[in-house]
Amino acid sequence: MNDATFLEYVVFFAAAVMILGGAVGVVAFRNPVHAALGLVLTLFGVAVQFVAMEAHFLAAVQIIVYAGAIVVLFLFVIMLLGVDRSIDLSIEPLNVQRPLAAIMSVGLLALIGAAIVQSRDALEINPGTGVDTATATGDNDANINQLATNLFGDHVFAFQLTSVLLIVAVVGTVLMTRKWPKGAEEPVEDVA
Amino acid sequence: MLAQVDTFVGPEVNWFALSPLIALVAGALLMMLAGALTPRWPNGLYALACATTAGTAGALAMVQWDDITDNGPTTLVAGAVAFDTFSMFVTILICVSIILVAMLADDYLRGTPNDGPEIYALLLTAGAGGVVMASANDLIVLFLGLETLSLALYVLAASNRRSNRSGESGIKYFVLGGFASAFFLYGIALVYGATGTTNISEMVVALQNTVDLETPDGLALAGVALLLVGLGFKVAAVPFHIWTPDVYQGAPSPVTAFMASVAKAAAFAAMLRVLVIALPFYRDDWRPVIWVLALLSLLVGSVVAVVQTDVKRMLAYSSISHAGFLLVGVEAAGHTAGELDPGSGMSAVMLYLMLYSVMVIGSFAVVLVVQRHAGGDSSIEAFRGLSMRRPAIATAFTVFLLAQAGVPFTSGFIAKFGVIQAAVDVDSYAIAVIAMVSAVIAAFVYLRIMLTVWTGTPAENSEPIRVPLAVGVTIAGAAVFTLFAGIIPGWLIDATDTVTQYAR
Numbered sequence: 001m002n003d004a005t006f007l008e009y010v011v012f013f014a015a016a017v018m019i020l021g022g023a024v025g026v027v028a029f030r031n032p033v034h035a036a037l038g039l040v041l042t043l044f045g046v047a048v049q050f051v052a053m054e055a056h057f058l059a060a061v062q063i064i065v066y067a068g069a070i071v072v073l074f075l076f077v078i079m080l081l082g083v084d085r086s087i088d089l090s091i092e093p094l095n096v097q098r099p100l101a102a103i104m105s106v107g108l109l110a111l112i113g114a115a116i117v118q119s120r121d122a123l124e125i126n127p128g129t130g131v132d133t134a135t136a137t138g139d140n141d142a143n144i145n146q147l148a149t150n151l152f153g154d155h156v157f158a159f160q161l162t163s164v165l166l167i168v169a170v171v172g173t174v175l176m177t178r179k180w181p182k183g184a185e186e187p188v189e190d191v192a
Numbered sequence: 193m194l195a196q197v198d199t200f201v202g203p204e205v206n207w208f209a210l211s212p213l214i215a216l217v218a219g220a221l222l223m224m225l226a227g228a229l230t231p232r233w234p235n236g237l238y239a240l241a242c243a244t245t246a247g248t249a250g251a252l253a254m255v256q257w258d259d260i261t262d263n264g265p266t267t268l269v270a271g272a273v274a275f276d277t278f279s280m281f282v283t284i285l286i287c288v289s290i291i292l293v294a295m296l297a298d299d300y301l302r303g304t305p306n307d308g309p310e311i312y313a314l315l316l317t318a319g320a321g322g323v324v325m326a327s328a329n330d331l332i333v334l335f336l337g338l339e340t341l342s343l344a345l346y347v348l349a350a351s352n353r354r355s356n357r358s359g360e361s362g363i364k365y366f367v368l369g370g371f372a373s374a375f376f377l378y379g380i381a382l383v384y385g386a387t388g389t390t391n392i393s394e395m396v397v398a399l400q401n402t403v404d405l406e407t408p409d410g411l412a413l414a415g416v417a418l419l420l421v422g423l424g425f426k427v428a429a430v431p432f433h434i435w436t437p438d439v440y441q442g443a444p445s446p447v448t449a450f451m452a453s454v455a456k457a458a459a460f461a462a463m464l465r466v467l468v469i470a471l472p473f474y475r476d477d478w479r480p481v482i483w484v485l486a487l488l489s490l491l492v493g494s495v496v497a498v499v500q501t502d503v504k505r506m507l508a509y510s511s512i513s514h515a516g517f518l519l520v521g522v523e524a525a526g527h528t529a530g531e532l533d534p535g536s537g538m539s540a541v542m543l544y545l546m547l548y549s550v551m552v553i554g555s556f557a558v559v560l561v562v563q564r565h566a567g568g569d570s571s572i573e574a575f576r577g578l579s580m581r582r583p584a585i586a587t588a589f590t591v592f593l594l595a596q597a598g599v600p601f602t603s604g605f606i607a608k609f610g611v612i613q614a615a616v617d618v619d620s621y622a623i624a625v626i627a628m629v630s631a632v633i634a635a636f637v638y639l640r641i642m643l644t645v646w647t648g649t650p651a652e653n654s655e656p657i658r659v660p661l662a663v664g665v666t667i668a669g670a671a672v673f674t675l676f677a678g679i680i681p682g683w684l685i686d687a688t689d690t691v692t693q694y695a696r
Contacts, residue, residue, distance in 0.1 A: 112382075115414035119386065152202055154391075157272035161324065161336040164217055168317050168340055171224065172347035175310045180353050 011052050018045030032083055036074045043067040057143045203270035210268060212253040212283045213323050219245025220316035227309030239298035239662070242312035243291045246319065250287030253280045265693055271391055272330045274465075278542070278691045279327030282461045285546050286319045286326075289453040292553045292666050296446040296560060299660035306351055315450065318344035322458030326465070331380045331390040334462055338376065338426065341458055342369050345451060349443040355568075361442025368425070368435045376422025382415030383471075392470040396530075399473040409474075416478055419466055420485075426459035429519060430488035433512050437500075440508035441570070445563060448504065449556035452511050453549035460518055460545055464525065464538055472530025479526035482519055483623060489516030490627055494634035503559055504570045506637055510596060511552065513634050518544055520620075520627050521611035527618035536617055539688040540610035546684065547595075547603040547677055554670030555592040557663055558585055565657045575641065576648030582657050586645050588671040593638040595674045598631050603677040606685075 018041055025038025043066040050059035092098060151159050207214070223241055227233070257280045265276035273279075294312060301307040321340030328334035346369065350362020384390050386409060387398040402409070424432040440448050467478055493513025500506045518541055525537025559570060561582075566574035579586035595604035608631060615624040659667075677684055 111417075112414055115382070115410035118410035119412070149200060152200070154203070154270045155272070155330075155332065156203060157269040158330065158332045158336055161333065161340070164317060164320060165336060165340050165343065167217075167220065167224075168314065168321075168343045168347075171220075171310050171313050171317070172343065175306070175314070175347055175351055176353075178305055178353075180305050 008052065011048065015045045015048035015052065018042070018048065032078045033075065036071055036078060039074070040067050040071050043071070055143060057147060206268050206275075209256060209259075209275050210273070212249040212256065212280075212287075213320055213327075215245060215249040215252055216287075216316050216320040216323065219248070220313040220320070223309040223316070224313050232308075235302060236298050236662070238307070238309055238312050239294045241309075242294040242315060245316055246287040246290035246294070249319075250284050250291075253283040253287065256280050257284075260693075261690060267329050267393065271393055272333050273324075273327050274329040274392075275327070276691075277693055278461070278464075278538075279323070281542055281546075281688065281691045282326035282457055283323045285457050285549055286322045286454050289450065289457070289549050289553060290315055290319045292550075292557075292670065293446050293450045293453070295662040295666045296449060296553070296557050298662050300444060300446050300560065300564075304352075304354075306353075311348065311351060314344045314348055318348070318450070319454060322454050322461075325458040326461035328462070328465060329392045331383065331392070331395075331466070331470075334465065335373075335377060335380060337458075338422075338462065339373060341455060342373065342426075345369075345447075345455060348447045348450065349439055351447065352444045355442070355444075357442035358444060359442075361439040364435055364442075365439045372422050372425035372432070375418050375425075379415045379418030379420075379422060382411050382418060384415075386412035386415060392465070395470055396473070399471075412474065413477060416471060416474055417481075420478060420481055423459060423463045423466065424485055427456060427463060427515050427518070428489075428512050429485040429515050430492040430512060433489070433492070433515075436512055437505045437508040440511070441502060441504045445504070445556050445560035445570075448507075449553045449560075452507075452552040452556065456511070456515070456518075457545040457549055460522070460541060463522060464541065467522065468525050468529040468534075468538060475526050475529040479523060482523045482526060483620075486516050486519035486523055486623055487626055489513060489519060490630035491516075491633075494630045494637070497634065497637045498640075500637075502571050503575060503641060504556075504563075506572075506641065507552070507555055507559070510634060510637060513630060514544075514548055514552075514596070516630065517608060517611050517627055518548075520615050520623050523623060524611065524614035524618050524620055527620065534692040536610075536614040536689075538692050539685075539690075540614040542691050543610050543684060543688040544607040546688070547607040547674075550670050550673050550677075551592050551595045551603060554588065554667055554674065555596065557667045557670065558589040558592065561585060561657060561659055561663060561667075572641065572644050575644050577650035578645045578657075581650055582659065585657070585659065585667065588667045589645060590642055591671045591674055593642055595678065597635040597638040601675070601678050603674045603681070606678055606681040610685075 022038045022041030022043075022045060025041065026035045029035040029038055043062060047059045047062040047067070050056070050062055219241070223238070223245075227238070256275070257277060260275065260277050260280065265274065267273065268275050293315060297311060297315070301311060318341050321337045321342075321344065324337030325334055325341060328337055346362055346366040349365050350359050352358035380390060383395070387395045389395055389398060399412075421432065425435075428436045440451065443451065467475075467482075471478065489512050493509050493511075493516055497506050497509035497513065500509060521537050521541035521544060523537070525535060525541065528535035528537070562574050562578065563570045578589070591602065595602035598604045598608040608627075612624045612627055615621075615627070
């Protein structure tokens with residue numbers, strides 16, 4: 001960790017700038033399409049960080065799934081709904097909200113930053129047991145093997161649980177997209 | 193590479209120990225599958241299938257309970273799930289709540305396009321998420337349970353597509369809930385950074401090992417703070433309560449009953465898991481935070497409820513003040529967290545959750561009946577003169593309200609007495625006194641509703657109030673339980689006393 005080369009620093013900071021710049025762009029752009037493209041930049045930056053940490057498989061998945069599939073889906077929805085134009089977000093019903101939000105976020109950032117700086121040594125006392133030794137064996141597939149062992153070993157319950165989460169998502173979609181015919185009995189709450 | 197496949201040994205899975213959870217998920221899947229392949233089922237059969245599934249899961253949990261009390265708690269599937277009486281108690285609670293809510297939902301859904309297996313499948317999967325939250329022995333598993341429960345609730349809250357308020361409540365809950373989940377996840381990441389693991393058992397060991405090393409633990413403390421934000425949102429503690437009144441009011445009444453019982457119980461179980469079981473090492477750091485959350489929830493919940501004019505909003509604020517009482521119990525558990533004698537805080541919270549779930553479902557069942565009759569109006573005016581039109585319903589409603597106020601000979605008294613006693617046991621007198629004062633303030637709200645129910649004369653719209661059989665049975669059952677548990681509480685107290693033998 002301490003003998004990081006100059007090049008590693010350059011890569012890290014370049015990727016960090018990509019991530020943060022993209023994240024600010026998502027929030028700041030007025031045009032939803034631009035915001036979605038800002039998200040692509042962030043996700044690419046994360047992929048670069050994965051490569052820098054030698055987690056090549058995760059980097060590939062990051063690009064294919066997030067930057068490739070999910071953001072394209074975002075863009076599809078944006079186009080389909082026809083909201084691909086700039087909108088004026090400066091109208092604010094509660095005037096105190098924005099300054100308060102700014103104060104809160106700066107405070108939170110300072111707190112978390114201080115916590116990380118203060119306890120940067122803690123990471124060496126309790127190092128994580130993730131896939132950090134992926135390249136130690138010198139095997140090209142070590143990355144995927146370790147990931148699979150983790151996923152189907154220690155975390156197999158969490159892995160299976162995500163399928164329940166997907167069931168909820170599918171059932172929810174069925175429910176929310178169902179057409180309510182005009183002739184159906186008027187549900188009670190609507191009268192109020 | 194194929195050789196390596198042979199060397200991989202997966203974790204051992206005790207399928208039978210997981211059976212309550214499997215029953216809930218399998219029931220939901222079977223309902224969806226059978227519902228898609230067959231024509232519309234006769235009236236009430238969907239609800240019956242849902243209630244049967246939940247009943248099976250609850251019965252299986254009782255079988256596991258016996259196993260645990262005989263052989264002691266343990267962990268399952270590579271330490272991901274805790275197999276202890278604590279998780280089984282919450283499982284039984286959730287299953288009972290699902291049965292009651294399914295009986296309420298049946299009549300509510302008839303004649304709408306929602307009368308199909310979907311709502312019931314969502315109730316079951318949400319229940320499974322709650323069970324996972326209560327039995328998680330790994331923060332990642334806990335987060336997945338939280339998301340399963342939350343996603344199902346967002347959809348359920350918005351499920352009445354004809355009502356703008358229902359849609360509004362769904363989207364509000366979704367946006368704020370997503371925000372809170374992000375906080376929770378960030379908290380997990382920071383705690384992982386500080387301890388090197390997300391597994392609760394390993395976390396406890398890692399934290400104990402750092403005692404002598406004078407480790408700067410800002411990372412872990414920041415993580416605990418963010419975890420508290422996420423959990424505080426889910427239990428609706430002030431200042432993370434803003435969503436509660438709007439969501440409770442806008443969501444369909446059966447869903448509101450589900451939120452107030454299952455979601456609250458699961459969130460408090462998760463809170464106890466994370467704070468008392470996983471992080472007793474930091475108990476002196478998180479306990480003051482819980483103290484302040486309890487104080488604010490008690491006062492804001494009871495005072496603001498007084499000025500509401502809508503009964504659903506009143507009950508929403510009263511649920512916030514009940515969250516305050518539960519936090520008093522969590523605070524009491526915090527004094528002795530991690531010690532050999534765990535104190536009475538945890539069992540008091542569990543008892544409170546069980547009793548509160550039943551009375552709150554009963555309350556919302558009455559609201560459902562009145563609201564349907566009044567054409568969607570849940571303001572206090574709709575309840576005027578209920579006693580003259582439906583004396584039985586009015587009597588049951590009075591029982592629920594008295595129980596929520598904590599009047600002796602109802603279950604609410606036992607519940608409130610339990611948490612206050614737990615607080616006094618650990619010399620936490622200040623919060624115990626504040627809790628009692630706020631109970632007096634909150635009693636005013638319940639008295640106001642009762643007065644309207646019993647003294648007013650009904651409006652000219654005096655056609656009889658229709659009470660569907662299943663809803664009537666639910667109200668009667670909940671009222672009988674509320675009185676029975678209030679008069680003979682011994683068996684429940686004995687059961688909750690054993691939940692402190694947790695696994696990790």
